[in-house]
Amino acid sequence: MFRGLILAAVALATLSVANAADLVGVSLPDTRVSDGTQMRLNGIGLRTFSVLGIPIYVAGLYLERRSDNPDTIIHSTERKLLDIRFLRDVGAEDARRAWQDGFEQNCKSPCYLDPRDVQRFLAAVPSMHKGDESTLLFTSKGVAVMLNGQPMGDIADPHFAATMLATFIGPEPPTPRLKRELLGLRD
Numbered sequence: 001m002f003r004g005l006i007l008a009a010v011a012l013a014t015l016s017v018a019n020a021a022d023l024v025g026v027s028l029p030d031t032r033v034s035d036g037t038q039m040r041l042n043g044i045g046l047r048t049f050s051v052l053g054i055p056i057y058v059a060g061l062y063l064e065r066r067s068d069n070p071d072t073i074i075h076s077t078e079r080k081l082l083d084i085r086f087l088r089d090v091g092a093e094d095a096r097r098a099w100q101d102g103f104e105q106n107c108k109s110p111c112y113l114d115p116r117d118v119q120r121f122l123a124a125v126p127s128m129h130k131g132d133e134s135t136l137l138f139t140s141k142g143v144a145v146m147l148n149g150q151p152m153g154d155i156a157d158p159h160f161a162a163t164m165l166a167t168f169i170g171p172e173p174p175t176p177r178l179k180r181e182l183l184g185l186r187d
Contacts, residue, residue, distance in 0.1 A: 026058040026085045034137055037079045042066050045181025047174055057128075059084045059168065061182040068183045070169040074162050077140040082168060083133065090128040099125060102167030102174070117160050121145075124153055138165055 021028050021044040032039050039062035047056045062081040067073050073080065099122060107113050126147065128134070137144045143161035144154040155161065163170075173179035180186070 021060065023058050024055060028060040028083060032062045032081050034079055034081060037064060039064055039079060039081055040066060043182040043184035045178040047178050055087045056090065057084050057086045059178065059182060066184060068185055070183060073169060074165050080138040080165065082136040086128045086130055086132045088130050092125060092127040095128055096122045096125045103163060105172035106166040106170040107163045111163065113160055113163055117155050117157060121155060136164065
């Protein structure tokens, strides 16, 4: 019986590795767990910049239940996790500008974000370096941000959290390709 359990564990470990997603050399696991809640990889996408298609980061969106509907995902009270792996250095000012643009494009009137929350968040955005991993954990209470496994802070506002997620999969994502890929849609 013990031998059977070992074989089952080895088979499960092999299955987990086989189910990992890989994009441009970045591998993301098929599942992530947060406070006992298991989330599955919904989609993995590449963020590029300019007409030259310069690769910036690979992102993976994890959901409790897979979905290709951005509105359902954004407004769900279930846990969601966005795992971002940087492929190149990004200066703090460029990163802040990208976030600011994302907020402005995805939170148009009557949408409103508390400017203090936006400024507090933007002030905490550091320079990113090749190999850095940023995670955004979205809950019914808001969003917690980590960089390389270290807490950077959280914002206890579900609307702010939804708007942050919308900057990736909302009406005006960084690129249409990234949105499609995070939603698990392929061309």
